[in-house]
Amino acid sequence: MAPSVAELESPAPTNPIQTKPLHNADHRPHAAEPTQVQSIGKTADGRNLKIRAYPKFDTLEEERQYRKQHLAAAFRVFADRGFDEGVAGHISVRDPILPDHFWLNPLSAHFSQIKVSDLILADEHGTIVQGEEPINAAAFAIHSAIHKMRPDVHAACHAHSVYGKAWSVFGRPLDMMTQDALRFYKSHGVYTDFKGVVLDSEEGERIGRALGDGKAVILQNHGLLTVGQSVDEAAFWFISMDKTCHAQLLADAASNGSGRPKIMIDEEEAEYAAKQVGGPDKGWLAFQGYYDEQVAKTNGAFLL
Template sequence: MAPIAQTLVHESNGNATVGAMGKTKSGKQLKVRSYPKFDHLEDEREYRKQHLAAAYRVFADRGFDEGVAGHISVRDPILTDHFWLNPLSTHFSLIRVSDLILVNEDGDVVIGEEPINAAAFAIHSEIHKARPDVHAACHAHSVYGKAWSVFGKELDMVTQDSLRFWKDHTVFGSFGGVVLDREEGRKIAQCLGGGKAVILQNHGLLTVGETVDAAAFWFMSLDKTCHAQLLVDAAAQGSDLKKTFIPEEEARSSFAQVGTPEKGWLAFQPYYDEVMAKTNGSFLK
């Protein structure tokens, strides 16, 4: 996790995050939140679990739950071929740190007393194996993500927020039923490549990140971008309205402002704060 921590610290001291407004009028440096530094890996493990539990709560608030479908994983910083997941039948809105399940790369439960979603293991295990840079992955059957996935198309770069996914998302263009086979998970990981998101045909969305915070924010933003795309296409259908696409040069420069791992981490922090305030920190137990 050192690379993103270093990047965040560097950006908070320079202009990349705070830009021309990095100091007060009197010249005092403004404080920008950054990924914390840890003296012990056990502390980072606890941090990752806390933010994983919060991400589930955030997903529940936004209606990304649907029965036992959907899952978010985070890599363990000590046992790096293990990852934490939700128990199969606990609602996202109720998940606490103590509920989280640790599984190894063979799908064996190492810590916890409940089973996990088999599809979660099939997908997440292969992504974590294929992408050492990825420490978290999110998958859920959100309404707008499902709706857009039916078309099997990448998103148009027509809004500023869509630029978070400029040349950084793909489409897994086949539906093979419920993902229970690790071979299907390998195919999804291969399709994802080095990107942050994949649209799963007739299925839903999947996002990844160097932190669970970034992966969760990318998911929320991707679902909203699918919503905007559906509205734009509906408005344009049968009318003389024409879509204006964002030029390549502007897309490239804007991606550097809104689509980097540190920006994803930072963008999730207000949602973490919201969960803390709503629950009085009860999810940390």
């Protein structure tokens, strides 16, 4: 698999906060040390645990099919969570056989209806290589730039989710005040130069620079964009980031209404915990339950 996604430091929050250390006297995390059974990944009677991991493929054709199946599932997961809005929103995944090509959704297909056979293959110039429907122009401008600038990124997600849109109007990064927010610790940026619908490659490149080496970028007055080494990872980061935006909005409203300051997670603890919850393997694994749900709900219909 590709190397781990590097992390991009976000600007410090500007609103008044309180920081609460979450360490004991000798500065070790409160979390219990892993037991021997936890450490070696075995059951109490010595059997190996069945730990899911990104599969290995005998051929690139097999990996292509896997990526397309999980891309189709990601659209349906997004639809279930209300991330659809007309023709807005797009998810792409890099083709393993033609690395400068990527698969994404046809312009007019609803996320909830997308199947593997509906997916469109486009090259880095926007030429449709496979498929007979147009793609979202903004999708091409953003995704092609990111795929060029970040060889480690194999997938990107963008949608106009409600909480992502609401938080984006502040043009600032998320506060590190919950464990889930730590997935984005020093790994998300903010793009503040809103110019309407993204239609040119230069705008896509500017968004790519705001993303930097991180896993997400908040597009001011627009929404969220997440990336990953797999479409599973990128999709889960999007789900998690939208939920984190929701939590931030609620916490800010409660703080402003009550006058009580928010308590932030201190830097040492944040850095420690981010490594536990923010890795590409954790993002991939977290999405598998959503994928399984789609297979069960549709009897695998989207795989065709």
